[in-house]
Amino acid sequence: MGGTKVVDIIAQTFGIFGMLLAILSFQCKKNTRFFLLQALSGLLFSVNFFMIGAIGGALCNAANVARGALFSKSDRVKWKLVVNLVMYFACMVVSLIFVWGDAKQMILTMLTISASVASTAAMWTGSGAFIRKIQLYCSSPLWLIHNCFNFSLGGILCESFNMLSVIVSFIRYGKDGFEK
Numbered sequence: 001m002g003g004t005k006v007v008d009i010i011a012q013t014f015g016i017f018g019m020l021l022a023i024l025s026f027q028c029k030k031n032t033r034f035f036l037l038q039a040l041s042g043l044l045f046s047v048n049f050f051m052i053g054a055i056g057g058a059l060c061n062a063a064n065v066a067r068g069a070l071f072s073k074s075d076r077v078k079w080k081l082v083v084n085l086v087m088y089f090a091c092m093v094v095s096l097i098f099v100w101g102d103a104k105q106m107i108l109t110m111l112t113i114s115a116s117v118a119s120t121a122a123m124w125t126g127s128g129a130f131i132r133k134i135q136l137y138c139s140s141p142l143w144l145i146h147n148c149f150n151f152s153l154g155g156i157l158c159e160s161f162n163m164l165s166v167i168v169s170f171i172r173y174g175k176d177g178f179e180k
Helices: 003-025 031-052 055-071 078-099 103-125 128-150 153-173
Strands: none
Touching: 003 031, 003 153, 031 055, 031 128, 031 153, 055 078, 055 103, 055 128, 078 103, 103 128, 128 153
């Protein structure tokens, strides 16, 4: 087996484990557990995307780790939102520098940043239902496009299952059965 195939298998394995944590996160009723599982998932996906050469996705997920840690505390102070938005802006700039000249990767980077900013704004509200709606209608579809073009098997499955998991969580808890 060639070295590249081994690296690909290892990269995809990180994505699969990231997917499992992300899917489990949407079944958490409490936001603290949700944010912590999202952070761990982001760490694994950051490694996955770095290994497959999707720099925008890697940096965006690295910022998602910090976001999950910041938001795992229940206080909703504005500085947390501002810090996260600054992180995503920095990720966008650095990512675009790395992929400059590759129009496809530049567009895919902007999709990941858009998805993460939307999710971050939703998470900052603390509304479990709103977080899940943004995930279902905005974040997961944008990440799914990114993951298909960069072929992250874990990422493709993750976003597909995330959407299904959100629907299941609405069935389990109703649209108002989450923390506000």
